[in-house]
Amino acid sequence: MNRRGPGLLGVAARTAVVAGTASAVGGRVQQRQQAKNDERDAGQPAEPSPDDLIGQLERLGALKKQGILTDAEFVAQKNRLLAE
Structure with a gap:
């Protein structure tokens, strides 16, 4: 058998890692934005x-x-x- 790329399992694993990383980064960004909004709403400048x-x-x-x-x-x- 002559394979050219990472097979189906490799592609699925890579996709899961990329999606997980994007989700984690997006979650952190959302938390920071929420904290800034809460601070602004409280009227207390940083x-x-x-x-x-x-x-x-x-x-x-x-x-x-x-x-x-x-x-x-x-x-x-x-x-x-x-x-x-």
Whole structure:
């Protein structure tokens, strides 16, 4: 017998693995989206991580250095970020 590919059992197994992986990934994405929606509905904004806050402050500093933000705008935006 001269086979060219993985046979019926191999194809079925591969299909099951692909479908299972897609289902697991889709479930995780749905859970994350639901958590974000629940958070938004509760009216409680997510607390930014320290890395996010530092990154935002660095971007503000860069905008001020480039002359895009005035000193007053920079201070106002910085205070807004630190108050969150």
